[in-house]
Amino acid sequence: MADRYEPHVIEPKWQQRWETDQLYYASDEDARTKWYELAMFPYPSGDLHTGHWYHYAGADTHARYMRMLGYNVLFPMGFDAFGLPAENAAIKRGVDPADWTRTNIVNFRRQFKMMGASFDWSREVVTSEPDYYKWSQWWFLQMYNRGLAYRAAAAANWCPGCQTVLANEQVVGGRCERSDDVVERRFLTQWFFKITEYAEELLRFDGIEWPERIMAMQSNWIGRSEGAVLEFEARTGGAAESLGVFTTRPDTAWGATFLVLAPEHALVNLVTTAMQRKAVTEYVQATARASEIERLSTDREKSGVFTGGYALNPFSGVEVPIWIADYVLVTYGTGAIMAVPAHDQRDFEFATKFGLPIVPVYDHPEIDVTAPLKQAIAHGGRMINSGPFDGTPGNEAVQRVIAHAVEKGFGKATITYRLRDWLISRQRYWGAPIPIIHCEQHGILAVPEADLPVELPDHPHFEATGQSPLKQIESWVNAPCPIDGAPARRETDTLDTFMCSSWYQMRYADPRNTERPFSSELGRKWLPVDQYTGGADHAVMHLLYTRFFWKAARDMGIVEGDEPMLRLFNQGTLLGPDGQKMSKSRGNVVAPDDQVAQWGADAFRCQLMFVGPWDQGGPYNPSGMSGIVKWLHRLWGLATEEAVLTSDPKSEATRSLRRATHKAIRAATDEMAGFRFNTLISRLMEHSTAMHKARAAGRVDREAWEEAVSVAVLLTAPMAPHLAEELWARMGKPYSVHQQAWPVCDAGLATDDEIELVVQVNGKVRDRITLPMGASEADARAAVFASETVQQWLKGAEPRRVIYVPGRLFNIVL
């Protein structure tokens, strides 16, 4: 048996053993309290990179810790396997997306094993396999049956060169990332989930412990704003048409001197006069073409066109012109605004450019509002030019004007959200087919549950024909109508991959169920997730979708409770040694396989955990690795090399060693619970140093030494699982270290018997005094004033005041 620490020998050995023994298998029958620890599953592309290691090493460490605390831990892993990269590989290199994906998964599993991660592989899910996506389709049908899925026209990015729809991330600077063609917008009929029905509830984060940052980002994304919808009366030549505008400042309605509609607004056609028809049509087309590129730049000059139509401002009774402009978004509010140029900068710029009237409806303490304004001014003084409301102070105005509008019947208080419904259709091959059949006679029909899954056909075509790949496979598209069996056609859009990942945590509870997505017993046993970990890049998409999904499932009676993930921890982003994002083009990539070959998995895991706070990420510099490697070697030496043992339980040396051991337990427990792995390791290093000193001093008490060694191994086990297992075995302890109980701190043993009191004069440290533990304030005072150093600083002056912090500090104020 080698006496040296040789990670390359021990790591594969224990990985094999753990796998054979199914050491991390989570049993449904285990009656202990469950703990569901979930790390966001990866998209299997190429290799596990260092960022993956950073995430999963931390999650694995915490899962192992929870096991040692005695929980029945469920720590599953799987693959979010549908998606664009597989399809791109298919297009570029002619490989089958399914083959490409399966090959990558095999590689990922190998690398996860190499890490020593304690996943329960018996529960693995792969979202691109029919036994999983059958249930993604099932969920779609449940949503559809409850009216939460619907079809509507929506803009898609269209690449004229590739003749295909592009995802937003494939559009770079308004151009197709592959062909560099200018991307157009095309309106297609697509499927949506009504996430907006849950907007209000999604803003509440009751009962969950999530980072403030993430909750703020979600609130921001949902974008709740309170205001009113006011009904203007559009004069369309024929009958008057009601035209609702959303505003957060209904109190400025008397200053609304024109209306602006989004170019896509439904009433544009109706209000446009013959004279203006040509200009309006051109502008609408230009907007459609301009799409993202220009609309994204905030400070470009306002553009717009007069429709020729007018509307009656119900407050002032004045007829105001109706314009269209692309700064008004059809997707927000009612897609129409009343413009109040005196008090809104955007409206002001627009009015100035097109010579429209500017009427202030608030006075201002410093600005003469009767003179022409140079810019929009804040509303907040008292109302003017507002008929019966003149003189109303700003703080009461909104409520009073809304009440007035309600009474007169031309408006009501409303809440609007920025959040839009979730577009789940993708015109792609590599996704779960949406289980819908279009029948000419019967319309849109759900595929009967008994016919699920609707499997993806083999041999997809990826030619640029302008049609989605599934549309080109006639044999697949043609399907009988579920009602009468007449020829009908399948829906050829596939589901957004975010849908597959919105419910995967449920599937882990019962992953092989062929009757249901999961049984209600196992759902009750394992759900919800107790601890979720993952990158903050999923703050608003995945993490919002999965909350929506859960709430919808709750309302269907499928799950209990309001939230899917009770605690969330976001690890930070790991950067390259140069502080830049790791990327192949920068050449600053740290390859995990190389690191493992060089140092071993345990060292690499520990180093990743040691570089800084886990939620902070930051630069990863392999040059610091030697510190961790040294420590692991030292730990090895402490546990395997002989110490001169004796029986000396009462000596100061013994007490001191035991104190160090129990302080280490206390610190490690505390740091582990808070995911502070960096300071946790530093505490373990301190313990190693204490052990080293105790042994070097000569004889050590046998009991204290053995305690120190086993505690050191146990506390290290979650982070360096192979090393700990090997040392545990060499100590002759029963397999496995990972099934041992986490050590418990004996507070009495951890207590110092002396304290060092810091003595300050006027807040500056002037002396330190050692006192026995439990010394009274009187003792402390006596000792302080007896100090020569203190007397020198006092110079005979009389203390005005003294502050005593027991056991810590004594401050004399002169």
Added chain:
RNA sequence: GCCGAAGUGGCGGAAUGGCAGACGCGCUACGUUCAGGGCGUAGUGUCCUCACGGGCGUGCGAGUUCAAAUCUCGCCUUCGGCACCA
């Protein structure tokens, strides 16, 4: 522009309002027949001092406090997210 997080040695980073710089890297000196990316001991913010010791120090400027890296206010910078949201 709005929302959020963060600014501490040469570097990564520690500090329930109570000793700033734990732990580690790097560096310096000394020791060691160091085969295993050696090991051990001591030192390492800065300025003054042979030294004892002292002054100054946590992005900048105020404030609260006996006491501030930490709390408050104002600014600057960096990073992340959103962005013509009415």
